[in-house]
Amino acid sequence: MTEINNPLSCILLDDNHDRRSLLSRSIAEIGFNVKVTLKQYDELLINIENHPCDFLIVGVDIPSQELLCSLKFIHTHNPKPVIMFAEKDTPNIIKKTIDAGVNAYIVDDLQPKRLSSIINIALARFQTHQHLVQELNETKNKLEQRKILDKAKGILMQQKNITEQDAYALIRKMAMDKGEKLEKVAQNIIDVFTMLG
Numbered sequence: 175m176t177e178i179n180n181p182l183s184c185i186l187l188d189d190n191h192d193r194r195s196l197l198s199r200s201i202a203e204i205g206f207n208v209k210v211t212l213k214q215y216d217e218l219l220i221n222i223e224n225h226p227c228d229f230l231i232v233g234v235d236i237p238s239q240e241l242l243c244s245l246k247f248i249h250t251h252n253p254k255p256v257i258m259f260a261e262k263d264t265p266n267i268i269k270k271t272i273d274a275g276v277n278a279y280i281v282d283d284l285q286p287k288r289l290s291s292i293i294n295i296a297l298a299r300f301q302t303h304q305h306l307v308q309e310l311n312e313t314k315n316k317l318e319q320r321k322i323l324d325k326a327k328g329i330l331m332q333q334k335n336i337t338e339q340d341a342y343a344l345i346r347k348m349a350m351d352k353g354e355k356l357e358k359v360a361q362n363i364i365d366v367f368t369m370l371g
Contacts (some may be wrong), residue, residue: 182297183207185225187218188233193259193284197233200286206293215241222248229255229297232276233284236262242274249275255300257292259284277303319357326360329367 184201186208188194194211201208210225212218215238222230230248234241237260245256257278258271271279278296323345330341349359 181205181207182228183209184229184231185210185212185218185221185227186231186233187212187215188231188259189213189215190233190235193233196284196286197231197259197289200289201231203286204290204293215244218244219247222252222254227254229257229293229300231293232256232258234258234260236260237267237271237274242270245271245274245276253300253304255293255296257296322357322364323360326363329363333367 184206186194186197186201188197188211194213198208198211209227210221212221218241230245232241232245237258248254248256253275256274256276257280258276259280260267261282263279263281268279277299278292280292323342326345327338327341330336330344331338334341334344336344345356345359345363349356352359
C-alpha cells in the first residue's frame with residue numbers, strides 16, 4: 175500500500191485583495207494547501223479552532239494591536255508557525271510580532287519564488303522553538319519534583335531523627351509499596367505534616 179503525503183495546509187489572512195490573491199496563488203503553486211482565506215482579523219481565532227492547519231500566513235500593511243493579541247493567544251493556546259508579510263516595520267513592531275509568536279516577518283518583499291524557502295525556514299524555527307519550550311518545561315518539572323522530594327526528606331529527617339539517606343530510602347520504600355511515584359509520596363508526606371502542623 176502506497177503512503178500518500180498530504181500537503182501542508184495553511185490559513186491565509188490578508189485584508190488587501192491584490193496581496194491576498196498573489197499569496198494564495200503562490201502558496202498553491204509551491205504545493206501547499208490554503209484551507210481558509212480570511213479578509214478580517216476578527217475571524218482568525220474561530221477559524222483556527224474550526225479549521226486545523228499546519229501554519230498561518232498573514233499579509234498586513236502594519237500589524238494592529240488586535241491582530242497581535244490574536245496571534246499571541248494562538249501562540250499560547252494553539253501554537254503554530256506564523257509567517258507575516260508587512261509593508262512597514264519599526265524595531266518596536268518587530269519586537270511585538272516576535273512576542274506574539276511570529277516566526278518570519280518579511281517587510282515589503284513579497285516574491286513568490288522565495289515563498290517556499292520562507293515557509294520552510296519559519297517551520298524549522300517553529301519546531302526548534304517548540305523543542306526548547308518542551309525542554310524548559312521538563313527541566314522546570316524536574317526541579318519542582320526535586321524540591322518536593324527534598325522538602326519531604328527534610329520533614330522525615332526532623333520528625334524521625336534520621337539521615338537524609340534513610341529519609342530517601344523510606345520515601346522510596348513507601349512509593350514501591352503503594353505503586354506510586356516518588357513525587358506523589360513526597361507530596362503526601364508534605365500534606366500530612368502540613369495538616370498536623
